[in-house]
Amino acid sequence: MTRLKLLLVEDNPADVFLVREALHEESLDCDLEVVDDGEQAIQFFERADAGGQAPPDLLLLDLNVPRIGGEQVLERLRRSRTCAGIAVVVISSSDSPHDRKKAADLGAAEYFRKPANLDEFMALGKLVRRLADKRRGAVA
């Protein structure tokens, strides 16, 4: 079984650490690639499309990132030849219904609100495992 490949678009190192902690807690065997703005995320898709990079299995995306926002990243993702089909988890500090709807409209599979409670944050690991299992099942 190939190792799970994840791309995390997140500019806050504290949250990157917490995401790593959640994945670790769930004992997920995965490669986590981290970029800290939207522009680098798009470059990642372009490299994958050019064959210079394997596409990820899952995208963890903070909508509020510098240079190019999360929404534009999602739009660009849908046009990518190699990455368009990957599952997306939007992670955000906003709880507004408006943001949730926007994410769903742009094809995000899950919306994860960054909680203040650590146990709730750690639940992100389980969410990623569930999506990864689903993807493997589909591939198999």
Added chain:
Amino acid sequence: MKLSEAKAAPISDDLQTRLAASESRVAELESRLAEAEETLHAIRTGQVDALVVAGPDGDQIFALEGADHAYRILVEEMQEGTVTLDQSGLILYANRQFASMVRLPVESIVGSSISRFLPPDRRTTFSTLLAETDGTRQRSELTLMADDGLRVPVTISLNRLETGGINTVCAVITDLTEQRHYEAMVKDGELSRSILDQAIESIVVIDARGKILRVSESARKLAGRDVLLRHFDSVFEFWDRDQKVDAPRLLSAARSDNGIRSIEVILHHTDGADSTLLLSAGPLWSSSRDLLGCVVTLTDITERKETEEALGRQAHELERMNSDLKQFAYAVSHDLREPIRIVANYSQLLEKKYKDKLDEHADGYIRHTVNAAHRLERLLDDLLAYTQTAETQHTVEAPLDANVVLAKTLNMLDTALAESGARIESDALPMLWVEEIHLQQLFQNLIANSLKYRSDGLLRIRITAQAGKDMWTLGVSDNGIGIDPQYHEHIFGLFKRLHGGSKYSGSGMGLAICQKIVERYQGRIWVESEPGRGSNFLFTLPKET
């Protein structure tokens, strides 16, 4: 004397006879002299109308026309009406003035009863007056009725005369019509002066050349000096934007019938200050439709304008503050929340990984950090709820079933309710014109308070509803620890708490939020409570939208 002396001397019989004849002649002459003197006196005092003089051709009658004529002219030319009446009120004589008062020729008056010219209800009174008239003069005011029905106010003065054994009464009648008219005019003048003195509006009456004829007291104050008979333009300088509102413009507008209706003008005072006034002007017509002048009415709206402007500035300022508040709320919800969440997450992570691995002091530090982060987060949630409540109103489109909202709220509080073992009862609740989130916050905050401040025994919470005229009064009562009356108002203030955090935790915003919500719906919230006797929080919400 000579005769007496002669008598004393001895004289002849012939002489004696002649003397006696002379004496008789003297006596006769003396008697005739006395008679003549009496007649002259009578003539002089007007007791004689005519003289009968015996002459060689028989008796001759001389009427004293000269004297009589003068009196008659006097009587006829008098301004007063005069009549002579007999005892029964029959008119023996009337002058021309009286005839013109009652609108009849003199011939048709003489021989009629005076009653003919008196209103029916005054006839008896007049008869009495007539009968009682003695030598002294009697005066009375009454109304004469002219032949054509015109009523003439008069004073009548009566004098009794006795001539030739006939009792007559002479009446002098003064027409008061003119006087009454004059009095009425004086009264009108007083009335209009009184109106002008009391009018809050400034009123200026000008003639057709712009001269000020009348001013109200407030107009005089507006001018700051006496302005009567001065030219309007030399006293007042009104501007309608950049156009001067002078006497020619006012008069021409008045002449055009429409006049001027409430235009806003600026008055430049001599001291440099300005007033803002509403100016109206209307025509003053004569009975023959000549323009006599115009009436200018001014209402000082300087204060009103200033108040309006101040309100406008305040509204603008409030809008700006509200906008600041919204930005603040946004900053709180997003920018502040992020670092607080990180502090919360990492303090928990620290606790999870290093509890019992450092010393007990370190464990304490970590616990305090975790608790503070939690409190900070809840404070932010409440602060955000509070500021969002303050945002502009949305209209509620349909009434809400309060029973359903209560059920949802109890469901949300399920865990806390189960832990407390509270027993909850509720009246049948009404439909309410409020937003669901607001009613839910009210129930949630008040029930959470009951749970928080409970006594040791079984907690009972009761939700009540009572219909008023325009509002429903809802209540959340409990048998908890209660609140001292001195704090009943204090507790609705922002960040007001009565208990230390160790025993009863909270942000101190719950009741402030409740108050803000009910005030949005023109309702109010209060508490009835005493320490140890539970609390009853009551709030009103409108029955209609």
